[in-house]
Amino acid sequence: MPTVTFVQSTGESIEVAVAEGTSLMRAAVTNGIDGIVGECGGQAMCATCHVFVRPEYAGALPPVSDDEDEMLDCTTSERTEASRLGCQVKVSAELPSIVVDVPADQV
Amino acid sequence: MSNQPNTATGCPFTGELPSDPAELAALMSTVPATHATDAPPAPGIEAPVADWVTIEDLVRDPFPIYRRMREEAPVHWVPAVNRYMVTSYAACHEIEQDEATYSADERNSLMKRSMGHSMLRKDNPKHQVDRDAYGATLRPGTIKKHWNAIFEANNERYLGELLAKGPGSDFVWDYAAPYTGENLRMVMGFKNATQQDLQRWSQTLIDGTGNYADDPEVWATAAASSDEVDTAVDEMLSHYVGNPDHSLLSGLASMPIPLEAIRANIKMTIGGGLNEPRDVLATTVWALLNNPEQLAAVKAEPRLHSVAFEESVRWVAPIGMYPRETTRDTVLGGVALPKGARLGVVLGAANRDPDVFEDPEAFNIFRPKKAHLGFGGGVHFCAGTWIARAQVAQVAMPSVFEKLPHLRLDPSSETTDAGWVFRGMTRMPVLWG
Numbered sequence A: 001m002p003t004v005t006f007v008q009s010t011g012e013s014i015e016v017a018v019a020e021g022t023s024l025m026r027a028a029v030t031n032g033i034d035g036i037v038g039e040c041g042g043q044a045m046c047a048t049c050h051v052f053v054r055p056e057y058a059g060a061l062p063p064v065s066d067d068e069d070e071m072l073d074c075t076t077s078e079r080t081e082a083s084r085l086g087c088q089v090k091v092s093a094e095l096p097s098i099v100v101d102v103p104a105d106q107v
Numbered sequence B: 001m002s003n004q005p006n007t008a009t010g011c012p013f014t015g016e017l018p019s020d021p022a023e024l025a026a027l028m029s030t031v032p033a034t035h036a037t038d039a040p041p042a043p044g045i046e047a048p049v050a051d052w053v054t055i056e057d058l059v060r061d062p063f064p065i066y067r068r069m070r071e072e073a074p075v076h077w078v079p080a081v082n083r084y085m086v087t088s089y090a091a092c093h094e095i096e097q098d099e100a101t102y103s104a105d106e107r108n109s110l111m112k113r114s115m116g117h118s119m120l121r122k123d124n125p126k127h128q129v130d131r132d133a134y135g136a137t138l139r140p141g142t143i144k145k146h147w148n149a150i151f152e153a154n155n156e157r158y159l160g161e162l163l164a165k166g167p168g169s170d171f172v173w174d175y176a177a178p179y180t181g182e183n184l185r186m187v188m189g190f191k192n193a194t195q196q197d198l199q200r201w202s203q204t205l206i207d208g209t210g211n212y213a214d215d216p217e218v219w220a221t222a223a224a225s226s227d228e229v230d231t232a233v234d235e236m237l238s239h240y241v242g243n244p245d246h247s248l249l250s251g252l253a254s255m256p257i258p259l260e261a262i263r264a265n266i267k268m269t270i271g272g273g274l275n276e277p278r279d280v281l282a283t284t285v286w287a288l289l290n291n292p293e294q295l296a297a298v299k300a301e302p303r304l305h306s307v308a309f310e311e312s313v314r315w316v317a318p319i320g321m322y323p324r325e326t327t328r329d330t331v332l333g334g335v336a337l338p339k340g341a342r343l344g345v346v347l348g349a350a351n352r353d354p355d356v357f358e359d360p361e362a363f364n365i366f367r368p369k370k371a372h373l374g375f376g377g378g379v380h381f382c383a384g385t386w387i388a389r390a391q392v393a394q395v396a397m398p399s400v401f402e403k404l405p406h407l408r409l410d411p412s413s414e415t416t417d418a419g420w421v422f423r424g425m426t427r428m429p430v431l432w433g
């Protein structure tokens, strides 16, 4: 099973195993990870699933779509180069593990 | 105007907010919302019966009722509204995250009867087809490029009309309603209607959706509006085939969506697109006028307009309740629910749950920020969220307080708020001299 590691701004890190094709947002919400809200259920409409992807994993990700791009401008914690919407990034055979930082502020 | 300019980058609404995080952090801290996700053991207790709840009391002031219900159990059977009412944050949140158990496609839906079968009463994958057809019209990028300038022009006009009408005029009906009505008319692309038509359609269709008392006159009026909207929609769809613009109807004119679905979705949008921003605008201004120290803070720091807006949506959710229906026997918040149970997800109660929000009955823009449920959640998360934020918090509020620095409620006249399925100010005379 692919794994997702969420690192909180406090330094606390939680690894969860999820089925292939699961989004980072869904992985976080179903496992009760604090700081990922996922208000819109994955429609790229709420920007409450903001994560920072560690650089070593960024290359394996699909590019940011236009919808994701404009929503990333609306995040509560300021957007960086590493910012993605957790609902738009899925784990897969090509991306069997990933480590992301959870922003300090999400709403 | 103190509004932020429409720059090429940044969110049309909140992008400016965290530009100095240290400064904002000094004003407020962020604490994640807590919610219980562990399902309690089956079979659960039988739902307590809240036979003391009446529709009249709910319309007048639902909040003491919600408080009493929440203290007793997260879910009640309420004979007066013929459904279970869910009042705790945790239980409402659980419903939003589980569309397989809690279907939006309820039987004998008042909304379906009033507006037709819109995306709001469909489950995925059907819901998503309709929702995707709305395309980019309501998204931040389009708001920034096309709608903000239009909202600013409309605001100039209708705030001007309020001023011309003179002190004692009504903030809701002489400003907030025509302003949001005209914005909606343009976003939707109703070139063949007036903002007054939009207001009338919205109110009568919404009255049908909230017609829990089953008043036949309410149904007749809603049906007449429904026919008018169908005619207007059909006319505009033909118009936009050769004359596309950025409006919703223009986008829909080129989509392979059945006409029945378009008509229903448009009616749902007329309902949700007018009353909600109108009510949030009036409620937020009313709350600030009643809390002078918070008003002073907002005037001193324009970025707090958006914070006040969100707190207002939490405090008085303009859509106070929406329905769901169980697809199987289940247990929610320790209460057993049979398959086919009709539920009311009471956001107006969840947003005042003391398990999540400290001193929840108070309007307080300085409270620790947490996710409220005012825009709903999950796949039905309000598609108009960013439009509402832009027209109310970014355009209207800063302008109101700048142009009317001495704005206050008229002490010689009564102010009223009402409603529970939908709630807002119904009368709000103001002075500013």
Ligand code: FES
Binding pocket: A025, A037, A038, A039, A040, A041, A042, A043, A044, A045, A046, A047, A048, A049, A071, A085, A086, A087, A088
């Ligand atoms: S869950 Fe809403 S943008 Fe990702």
